[in-house]
Amino acid sequence: MRSAVHPLASRQHIRQEIRQRRRALSQKQQKHDAEELLIRFQQLPCVINANHIALYLSNDGEIDTQPLIDWLWQQGKSVYQPVLHPFSKGHLLFLHYTPNTRMKLNKYQIREPILDIRLVKPVNELDLVCTPLVAFDNTGQRLGMGGGYYDRTLNRWHNERLGPQPLGLAHDCQQVDSLPFEAWDVPLPEIITPSYHFTWPV
Ligand SMILES: Nc1nc2c(c(=O)[nH]1)N(C=O)[C@@H](CNc1ccc(C(=O)N[C@@H](CCC(=O)O)C(=O)O)cc1)CN2
Ligand SMILES: Nc1ncnc2c1ncn2[C@@H]1O[C@H](COP(=O)(O)OP(=O)(O)OP(=O)(O)O)[C@@H](O)[C@H]1O
Numbered sequence: 001m002r003s004a005v006h007p008l009a010s011r012q013h014i015r016q017e018i019r020q021r022r023r024a025l026s027q028k029q030q031k032h033d034a035e036e037l038l039i040r041f042q043q044l045p046c047v048i049n050a051n052h053i054a055l056y057l058s059n060d061g062e063i064d065t066q067p068l069i070d071w072l073w074q075q076g077k078s079v080y081q082p083v084l085h086p087f088s089k090g091h092l093l094f095l096h097y098t099p100n101t102r103m104k105l106n107k108y109q110i111r112e113p114i115l116d117i118r119l120v121k122p123v124n125e126l127d128l129v130c131t132p133l134v135a136f137d138n139t140g141q142r143l144g145m146g147g148g149y150y151d152r153t154l155n156r157w158h159n160e161r162l163g164p165q166p167l168g169l170a171h172d173c174q175q176v177d178s179l180p181f182e183a184w185d186v187p188l189p190e191i192i193t194p195s196y197h198f199t200w201p202v
């Protein structure tokens with residue numbers, strides 16, 4: 001379902017509306033969406049060809065990424081989790097993540113690995129960055145939670161095509177017709193939802 005968000009609605013308004021829509025999905029719908037997403041994910045060349053993959057833990061009604069993580073582990077691939085940088089505001093670190101990783105809640109109450117610099121993977125050594133989003137439009141523009149974390153992470157890929165490619169993950173109900181965007185926003189080349197694989201030329 002495409003959204004009926006007003007074309008001139010502010011970023012904050014769209015964020016609130018789509019977050020609310022995402023949180024309102026039933027457990028049954030969430031489970032169905034996660035199963036469909038996994039099937040699509042398993043077939044993507046950008047996933048099959050990657051060995052070092054960043055993936056976040058779902059929060060706030062986001063589509064469940066745990067089945068993707070479990071499958072990547074089964075495939076022998078390495079998974080990395082975003083961790084809020086301890087002093088560089090608005091930046092993320094990516095830490096190697098295994099079933100034994102010790103976790104804590106960050107300031108947004110999202111689970112993240114306890115910081116251990118031995119586990120940090122430089123972003124340019126990742127092959128793929130699975131990217132959370134609140135809303136996306138039919139050109140691949142993305143609106144996130146509002147911290148600019150992924151815009152900063154993907155900045156070099158966007159400007160110089162250096163570093164890992166992003167892959168957006170979302171429920172179908174997070175699609176809107178068009179999003180207002182700012183200079184720093186990084187549009188995504190590829191997004192998967194339970195029922196569609198979107199690609200845009202880069
Ligand atoms: N699952 C997941 N992990 C993620 C992200 C994400 O979008 N999803 N992020 C993607 O960037 C980063 C966290 N970004 C976030 C930015 C703002 C808020 C948030 O809830 N803000 C509050 C108010 C701010 C506050 O409490 O200080 C709000 O909007 O109500 C949460 C996460 C890193 N980890
Ligand atoms: N590459 C960048 N360099 C400096 N500041 C940036 C950059 N990207 C974003 N910002 C800043 O981050 C703030 C939040 O940006 P925005 O609202 O677009 O976040 P978002 O895309 O919704 O969140 P996220 O990327 O964390 O999911 C903005 O005030 C913006 O100035």
